[in-house]
Amino acid sequence: MYYLQNNEFVERHQVHVDLEDRGYQFGDGVYEVIRVYDQKPFYLAEHLTRLFRSASEIRINLSFSIEELTKRLHTLINKNNLIHGNLYLQVSRGIAPRNHAFPKEAKPVFIAYTIPSDRPIDTLEQGVKAITTQDIRWLRCDIKSLNLLGAVLAKQEAVDAGCSEAILIRDQVVTEGSSTNIFFVKEGKLITHPANQLILHGITREIVLEQAKKLQLPIVFEALSHSEIGHVDECFMTSTTMEVCPIIQIDEKPIGDGTPGSLTRQLQAAYIEEIARLALVSN
Secondary structure, eight states: OEEEETTEEEEGGGOOOOTTBHHHHHOOEEEEEEEEETTEETTHHHHHHHHHHHHHHTTOOOSSOHHHHHHHHHHHHHHTTOSSEEEEEEEEOOBOSSOSSOOTTOOOEEEEEEEEOOOOHHHHHHOEEEEEEEOOSOSOTTSOBSOOHHHHHHHHHHHHTTOSEEEEEETTEEEEESSSEEEEEETTEEEEOOSSTTSOOOHHHHHHHHHHHHTTOOEEEOOOBGGGGGGOSEEEEEETTTEEEEEEEETTEESTTSSOOHHHHHHHHHHHHHHHHHHHHHO
16 A cells, blocks of 8 residues: 655655654644545545645645645545545645744644445434534634544543444534534424634535535524433534435434434435535546
């Protein structure tokens, strides 16, 4: 398997991470995960635009353009013969003696690699269980930063409870999931948190919102209160790897009748159609 490290394609044994890399010591960097279907990266331009925005927000200046990176990532996919899976990209501020302040001498370190992975079809069909837990993350969740300890602790809490996701609660309202965006359906309306600094505005989230508009579904950008969760008709989560995944139980209580809802199914179907559409466009 080949990795893209800075501007070079190297094999795994050639990849080197310095002990004084600020990504390793401070989590000082940003990342992206991009889904690949049939060797085609899905919504690549949107993911790379967000990567550059995240880097800019923490004052990392990238030395390459989106166009240059696009070409390298396509080469990486082809070199690794990735059919279905994920692209992982990471940028750290660079290597320098440990000091909290930005080091003038550090140059950003970039790495990308591929992860073969099939679509989670059984999970998408059956749905998953979730818990709620406090959102203890920092206040710039709109930046896709390497600082993920709050999300990691929440995800582990869900796993310990036999669930797939933790729905995060801040000031008594739902923000998002530990690694997903969260949607609710109530009385035919789609409800999701506004795209502000308290959530990551997911690429999959945006695709689903566009599909919902095409289906003429009412959308409410509102932070649902924790106490209202038990009164919604449907719930689902979205992410690059989980696509549009039904949540059928929260805190051991069924959502609706405890099965994936009809509106969730409509949006799942629309998402699959979008995957197929872009595959045809690319051919």
